[in-house]
Every structure is written in structure tokens, then in C-alpha cells.
Amino acid sequence: MIKPELFDLVELLVDLPEYNLIMGEQGTIVEDYNDGCYEIEFSNDRGETIALCPLQIQQFIILWKANSKTWLSLTEKLTALIDKLPKEKQQKILDFTRSLLDFSVDKRP
Numbered sequence: 001m002i003k004p005e006l007f008d009l010v011e012l013l014v015d016l017p018e019y020n021l022i023m024g025e026q027g028t029i030v031e032d033y034n035d036g037c038y039e040i041e042f043s044n045d046r047g048e049t050i051a052l053c054p055l056q057i058q059q060f061i062i063l064w065k066a067n068s069k070t071w072l073s074l075t076e077k078l079t080a081l082i083d084k085l086p087k088e089k090q091q092k093i094l095d096f097t098r099s100l101l102d103f104s105v106d107k108r109p
Contacts, residue, residue, distance in 0.1 A: 001083055002076065004029055004038055004057060007066035012040075013084070014059050019051040026063065027051075058084055 004010070012025045021042060031039035033054070040060065042051040061080045064071050072080075082090055 002062055002065070002072070002080065004032070004060075004062055005065070005067055006030070006032060008062050009064035009066070010040060010060040011063050012055075012060055013081075016051075016053060019053050021051055021053070027060075 006029055008029045010027055010029060012021060012023055012027065015022050019042070025042055027040040027042040029038050030041045030052070033039070036057050037054050038057070038060075040053055040055050041049055042053075044050050061077055061084075062072055063077070082093055085093070
């Protein structure tokens, strides 16, 4: 798991109707409470804060690492999402991925 750090860009994985935020919205980590909880700032297009909310690590994924100034790869984002799922759902993803590989392999005798 990639550890969230201050100023990382994150994407919301859940709707937060109490903050008028929906899954997919992006925000910035502005505080690390050192207990798996992070304060995330969400802003509008003008840079004005529209919500500040404490989130558990299960509620978001990291998109961009501020300290290295790099975007996470698709593989890293998928891994982060899969790690948040229960084992039985992880197994379903593995089975599905295997089925995709099965279709792409040439099966000539």
C-alpha cells in the first residue's frame, strides 16, 4: 500500500452527501491525524475551499504523490482499489482477469 502524505492528490471512493461531494471528486491531503484518518480539502475551479472533511484511508485512493511530483500508474491505482476489497471480491477480480487472458492467447494446436 502506498502511504498517503501531506499534499497528495486523492480521489473520493464514496459519496459524502453531508459535504455535497460525490465519488470521483478530487481533493488534497492537508492533515495526517496518524490514526488512518486524513483531513482532505476539496476546492472548486477557482481554488476556493468547498469542503474540508476527515476521511479514512478506505474512502479514497491516491492519484498524485506530492513529494515525488509523480502520478500513480494505472497498475498502482488498481492495486490500491483491489487492496480495499474483501478477499472474496479480490478472488473474483483474479478469476475475471484470468478469463481475459484466456481470450487473448492463441489456442491453435
